[in-house]
Amino acid sequence: PATCRRKPWPAPPSRNWACGPKAVATAEPWAAEADAIYAAFAERVHAPGLVAGVVKDGRLAHLFRHGVADRETGAPVTADTAFRIASMTKNVTALTILTLRDEGRLSLEAPASTYVPELASLAPPTTDSPPITVRDLLSHTEGFVTDDPWADRAMGMAPGDFSALLREGRLFAQAPGVAFEYSNLGYGVLGRVITNLCGKPFQQAIAERLLAPLGMTATVFDPDAVPDATRARGYWRRGAAFGEEPPEPDGEIAAMGGLITTASDYARYVAFLLDAWPPRDGAEAGPVRRATRRELAISHAMPGAARTRVADGRTLSIATAYGYGLTISADPRLGRLLAHSGGLPAL
Numbered sequence: 001p002a003t004c005r006r007k008p009w010p011a012p013p014s015r016n017w018a019c020g021p022k023a024v025a026t027a028e029p030w031a032a033e034a035d036a037i038y039a040a041f042a043e044r045v046h047a048p049g050l051v052a053g054v055v056k057d058g059r060l061a062h063l064f065r066h067g068v069a070d071r072e073t074g075a076p077v078t079a080d081t082a083f084r085i086a087s088m089t090k091n092v093t094a095l096t097i098l099t100l101r102d103e104g105r106l107s108l109e110a111p112a113s114t115y116v117p118e119l120a121s122l123a124p125p126t127t128d129s130p131p132i133t134v135r136d137l138l139s140h141t142e143g144f145v146t147d148d149p150w151a152d153r154a155m156g157m158a159p160g161d162f163s164a165l166l167r168e169g170r171l172f173a174q175a176p177g178v179a180f181e182y183s184n185l186g187y188g189v190l191g192r193v194i195t196n197l198c199g200k201p202f203q204q205a206i207a208e209r210l211l212a213p214l215g216m217t218a219t220v221f222d223p224d225a226v227p228d229a230t231r232a233r234g235y236w237r238r239g240a241a242f243g244e245e246p247p248e249p250d251g252e253i254a255a256m257g258g259l260i261t262t263a264s265d266y267a268r269y270v271a272f273l274l275d276a277w278p279p280r281d282g283a284e285a286g287p288v289r290r291a292t293r294r295e296l297a298i299s300h301a302m303p304g305a306a307r308t309r310v311a312d313g314r315t316l317s318i319a320t321a322y323g324y325g326l327t328i329s330a331d332p333r334l335g336r337l338l339a340h341s342g343g344l345p346a347l
Helices: 028-047 086-102 118-119 134-139 150-156 159-168 185-197 202-211 262-275 290-293
Strands: 051-057 058-067 234-238 242-243 308-311 314-322 325-331 337-341
Touching: 028 051, 051 262, 051 308, 058 262, 086 134, 086 202, 118 159, 134 185, 150 185, 150 202, 150 234, 159 185, 185 202
Parallel strands: none
Antiparallel strands: 051 058, 234 242, 308 314, 314 325, 325 337
């Protein structure tokens, strides 16, 4: 519906998320050390191909490329090679939900069944369980059981099958609002929220609300939409043998991990997120206001398990928590770290 279309936004200052020319190797002193880390990782995991970028001052400041995108053709990995980013999709889905909240189209505190009626038929785990809220879904506190690797193979689920699962499935590990438990299915439900509120597939709504305004023209959900010449093939490895792994199809729960993007495109998104800091006066630029972007990086769930790392002979304790599609860590030396991993069998 026309009511779900976003108004045009002004072009951002060139220093921000509209990244400049595609980056190549830089002479900055940190670049060689970063490249050595990436190269050691690629060797350790026997990666046929790998790309890593550093975004600085609103642009892709450095790019590391390793290996090939296609073992058969020998096509090298470039800044425009398309990789599936799996669960790194989650904060994109979360940010789209927050745009709907900003427009007054949903409440994070409302029962999710308000927007996904099938959930009203889902049997709660206990008689005293509160209803699942939209915020619970965003922060993995809806009580659904951890579902890796089931969700990896269910991404192409048909709409009717997904509706039946939400009505009748045995989905709970605990009552909502009790504890953090990572759930891909929960983010699949958020995709259905977007679909129902916008009257169009969440894939299209996300593209219109975020990807297109950011100039991310090579970022899609459907692997069949990626040209063969730019697609990074996925491979399994057994010993020294490699075999191609077919990509999982796009489908009803792909909001949890289906995005496919390039280093060039993803740098635009990272620059856009980083531009939300620090809080400041001045005009807003982009499809989502700065304060909303910062919400992704605030702890909205129970604290995570503390981690440790060793630096300069000292063991440092690192507190962690989950925001909306991002993990937040407080590192004594590095400060605030925002991250999310992602893994799927193939592109």
